[in-house]
Amino acid sequence: MAAHHHHHEPQGAELSTAARATLEKSGEQWTTMRAQIFETLAGFDKPASAYDIAEAVSKAAGRRVAANSVYRILDLFVGANLARRVESSNAYIANAHPDCLHDCIFLVCDSCGQTTHIDNDRITSGVRSAAEAAGFSPVRPVIEVRGKCADCD
Structure with missing residues (x-):
């Protein structure tokens, strides 16, 4: 096993496409809400809480999005390797290489x-x-x- 992993780091639409493919491969659907939450998460330059994401999605969508809904989707994303949870911050980051399973x-x-x-x-x-x-x-x-x-x- 190699000491370090090296990856192409997709960004923007390319990252969303990779995330969608990975989620669909796991048998889940890439819904509009899931896409909005992933794209919002990927747009943060630091780990974001579910509340940060809910607020940003709410502003962009022009309607309130509940943090509980965001938490459920983030849990799905973590399970599908689309996002990682930074435990000490109770925050999340988008996984820049969702098709690769490894520990971070x-x-x-x-x-x-x-x-x-x-x-x-x-x-x-x-x-x-x-x-x-x-x-x-x-x-x-x-x-x-x-x-x-x-x-x-």
């Missing part, structure tokens, strides 16, 4: 909130191995490193 490492800046997603299969497989050695069956390791980004350091 988040670098979270305590000053500005910027969150960088990196892949390092060597580290994440080591976490999985350590969990298994302790008699634990890991389902979704979440690794977050808190600190300061280069812009805030």
